[in-house]
Each structure stands twice: as C-alpha cells, then as structure tokens.
Amino acid sequence: MTQAAFLDEVKWNSEGLVPAIAQDARSGRILMMAWMNREALCLTIEKREAVYWSRSRNKLWHKGETSGHQQSVEEIRLDCDGDVIVLQVQQKGGIACHTGRESCFYRVLRDGEWQAADPVLKAPEDIYGA
Template identity: 70%
Template sequence: MSWLDEVRFNDDGLVAAIAQDADDGRVLMMAWMNREALARTAELGEAVYYSRSRGRLWHKGESSGHVQRVRELRIDCDGDVVLLKVEQAGGIACHTGRRSCFYRRLDGGGWASADPVVRDPESIYGGDG
C-alpha cells in the first residue's frame, strides 16, 4: 500500500491542505490537493495544489514567484487534512500581497484587516491576482 492510499480524499477527490511557516508556525494558507497534487508536492519538494476554479494543478508561485519549499509533510489523525511545513519564498503567501491569507480578524462585529500588504498585488500579477 502506498502512503497516498492512507489519505482520505473527499467525494470530489480532494483533501484540505494547510501551509504553515516552518520557522515560526504561522498559518499561511489553506488550499486543496488531489492525489496527483500531493504526489507532485512530495516529488518536487515544492507545494502543488489543485485549483477548483481553474480545474487544474497549480504549482504555488508559478506566476508570482512565491514558491513554497516543503520541509515536512504531515497528515492529521483522521487522514483527511494535510499539513505542509514550508519556507515561503518572498514572504508572501496570499494573492492580496500579504504574508498570510488569514489577514482579517473579527473586530466589532465585522472583519477588519489586521496585516499589512507586503507588496502590491498589481506589481506581482499585473492585474491577474
């Protein structure tokens, strides 16, 4: 049995994948992986996700250069969530130009930005962010 057979993919063939900074533990983002994306991630040592909106594999950093180098892959006790401990190239994981996709916090009954933009997304993606 392959290590991939121990992963519990959902009915759509996907598993939730959380990217965490390997040095300070900050959660950077959550995305989805199918079996091929997870296998490619292990093979390349860089995060490859499955884009539901594009319907294809997405090598993190393919357009931005903000590649995630995977130091360690883990799986939770139920086998249905993958944790990637990564080195985030450029210090930006979010398409909004922030370090983390989790940059908003509940404040006074609404979501407020708690983290600054590190780099203008227009300069990263040219309007395709």
C-alpha cells in the first residue's frame, strides 16, 4: 500500500487532524491524547517516536523535545471508523503529562469533584525550568 493510500484511510477532521491516544505498551494505561496531522503521522512512522500537532502553538510537536520524555512507538492502530489513532508507546522517563505525572488522566470524579489520584513524579519547573 502506498503512503497516500494508508493516509487516505484516516478520517481527518475539518482541520486535517485526527485524535491520537498514547497508551503504555506494557501496562495498557492511557497516557495522553493529542492531535496528529498527516505530516505528524508520517514523521511518527519514520522516527518511531511520537510526533503530534500542537493546536495551541500551531506547529509540529515532537513529544519530549523540551522535557526529554519521548515516546518510542511500538505499534500504531486505527479504529474501526478510521477516526482515532492509538499509539502503543514506551514512555521515556515514565512521565507523559506536563504536570509531571505518569498520565494526563490523573483526575478521578469523586463525590461530584475532580480529584487528583496520581502523584506528581517530578515538578514541572524541574522538567521545563522556571
């Protein structure tokens, strides 16, 4: 299958993006969700490291480029509708979230409130600087 053919099977949204979920390949834990455009997906395949599209910065974002917490990609899956990608990754440093936690999904709904359930493994200022 040519590169264009597999890219054409992805249902990109009106901005040319698709949600991408990073999942720890060993534990199965969902680490984070980000967006990919065609170039990000192609670079992820080429580098075998996660590359996303930052909507806030309007540019490609190589996960870990500032934090050092890259994601080595073991497998890439596309869901049945073709509109969500799952990356099976090895998370370097054990931290995927910019808050210094293992996962971006660290809050749990308890008694009608979102409560932090996972510890900060490393302070964000120690990861990114002041």
